[in-house]
Amino acid sequence: MTKSAATAALERRRDKLIPHIVRLSEHSWASIAEDVSNVSMIVGSDGIVLIDTGMIPDCAQRTLAKFRAVTSLPIKAIIYTHGHGDHTGGSPVFCAEGSDPQIWARDNFGAEAAPFERAGIMPLFKARGGRQGGFLLPPEKRICNGVAPVRYPKAKGAIFSGKTGAVPPNRFFSGDRMRLSIAGLELELYAAPGETEDALIVWFPAERVLFAGDDIYRSFPNVYPVRGVGKRDIPNWCASLDLMLSLDAEIVVPGHTDPFIGADAAREALTQYREALAYVQEKTVEGMNAGKTPDELVREVRLPEHLAGLELLEEVYGNVAWTVRNIFTSLVGWYDGNPLHLAESFGPTEEARRMAELAGGIEALLERGREALAGGDAAWAALIADHLLAIDDCNASYINLKADALDALAEDMITATGRNYALTVAQQMRAKLK
Numbered sequence: 001m002t003k004s005a006a007t008a009a010l011e012r013r014r015d016k017l018i019p020h021i022v023r024l025s026e027h028s029w030a031s032i033a034e035d036v037s038n039v040s041m042i043v044g045s046d047g048i049v050l051i052d053t054g055m056i057p058d059c060a061q062r063t064l065a066k067f068r069a070v071t072s073l074p075i076k077a078i079i080y081t082h083g084h085g086d087h088t089g090g091s092p093v094f095c096a097e098g099s100d101p102q103i104w105a106r107d108n109f110g111a112e113a114a115p116f117e118r119a120g121i122m123p124l125f126k127a128r129g130g131r132q133g134g135f136l137l138p139p140e141k142r143i144c145n146g147v148a149p150v151r152y153p154k155a156k157g158a159i160f161s162g163k164t165g166a167v168p169p170n171r172f173f174s175g176d177r178m179r180l181s182i183a184g185l186e187l188e189l190y191a192a193p194g195e196t197e198d199a200l201i202v203w204f205p206a207e208r209v210l211f212a213g214d215d216i217y218r219s220f221p222n223v224y225p226v227r228g229v230g231k232r233d234i235p236n237w238c239a240s241l242d243l244m245l246s247l248d249a250e251i252v253v254p255g256h257t258d259p260f261i262g263a264d265a266a267r268e269a270l271t272q273y274r275e276a277l278a279y280v281q282e283k284t285v286e287g288m289n290a291g292k293t294p295d296e297l298v299r300e301v302r303l304p305e306h307l308a309g310l311e312l313l314e315e316v317y318g319n320v321a322w323t324v325r326n327i328f329t330s331l332v333g334w335y336d337g338n339p340l341h342l343a344e345s346f347g348p349t350e351e352a353r354r355m356a357e358l359a360g361g362i363e364a365l366l367e368r369g370r371e372a373l374a375g376g377d378a379a380w381a382a383l384i385a386d387h388l389l390a391i392d393d394c395n396a397s398y399i400n401l402k403a404d405a406l407d408a409l410a411e412d413m414i415t416a417t418g419r420n421y422a423l424t425v426a427q428q429m430r431a432k433l434k
């Protein structure tokens with residue numbers, strides 16, 4: 001099979017996700033791509049402050065070893081930029097040094113997972129999170145996660161459930177802004193809702209370094225993760241990017257991928273990120289007011305040319321179409337505006353039977369599906385397979401057609417989480433046949 005453009009793009013990303021440590025400024029360092037998220041360190045007069053911890057204990061050990069080659073001062077504080085397990089799960093490794101650090105977070109820490117827990121939807125959330133992360137796939141089927149290198153958590157599904165064994169925060173800040181004087185350092189924490197509601201940014205004014213957490217990284221922002229989320233508020237996210245711009249940082253350290261070094265590069269990245277988010281929001285709302293459905297809007301809303309070609313906004317992790325759909329449902333819920341969808345439908349099995357009849361029978365439908373796949377029309381093949389499976393979900397031919405179609409679709413998906421999801425479902429379908 002010839003390599004798809006999507007595969008080539010993800011391989012280029014993988015080749016940039018090489019573990020290394022960067023000296024950001026006189027007193028600050030970042031461990032990049034060692035773990036699935038970045039871990040940063042600021043060195044004070046009598047101790048150090050860490051920003052995020054990564055997720056995987058082995059990776060946290062390696063990061064700690066790199067930091068210990070720089071300084072032996074004790075860890076006085078750890079600051080969590082938000083509640084996701086990929087930023088907090090490495091904390092036991094750092095706490096095991098025994099310096100009993102202050103662990104800071106916003107007072108709404110964990111806000112994203114809380115409604116899932118309240119609703120009792122964690123089993124679904126974990127299953128979908130595992131598929132999105134690609135943790136059930138063999139290494140040869142994973143290239144990278146777009147903004148993160150391939151790693152395997154010990155407890156599968158733990159990353160998105162927050163149950164990574166992270167040491168919980170023991171200090172919380174409320175309001176918009178807080179000064180933190182610690183280890184001889186003067187730091188400022190700002191509430192900065194973006195990828196998550198509980199997000200904060202850390203500003204180190206003496207050396208003009210901004211630690212941005214997941215409010216920016218080198219990918220189109222992940223407004224909708226396919227594991228599922230209710231809403232990620234774009235106007236709030238833009239306001240946080242405005243706040244970051246107002247600080248006039250010399251260096252911006254994202255939660256994943258390489259830092260933006262130099263005031264011009266930092267300003268440009270923050271500005272383009274903000275523009276992309278605001279544009280997709282505006283165009284979606286405009287289309288909604290014109291009576292368009294999500295299916296129509298995903299075909300229309302595209303980043304403008306001057307943004308679409310940027311590495312910063314490549315859809316390797318976040319995805320414009322999924323963002324459009326989520327803006328729609330966040331604002332008006334599931335109803336797309338087509339009255340047919342208000343009526344009691346006759347259900348997928350009956351629809352499939354009628355479809356088969358139109359095609360000249362079930363065998364003919366299966367044949368059309370196989371032809372579509374052979375002809376490179378994987379989406380049509382997958383749709384036909386869905387009809388066939390609605391008639392008989394144990395039929396090996398139907399299962400194989402769908403699984404093969406998903407593999408082919410995945411090959412053309414640049415958004416790593418979607419690719420992982422499709423490949424995992426294909427793998428899980430085939431496993432049913434054994």
Ligand SMILES: [Zn+2]
Pocket residue numbers: 037084086087214255256
């Ligand atoms: Zn993250």
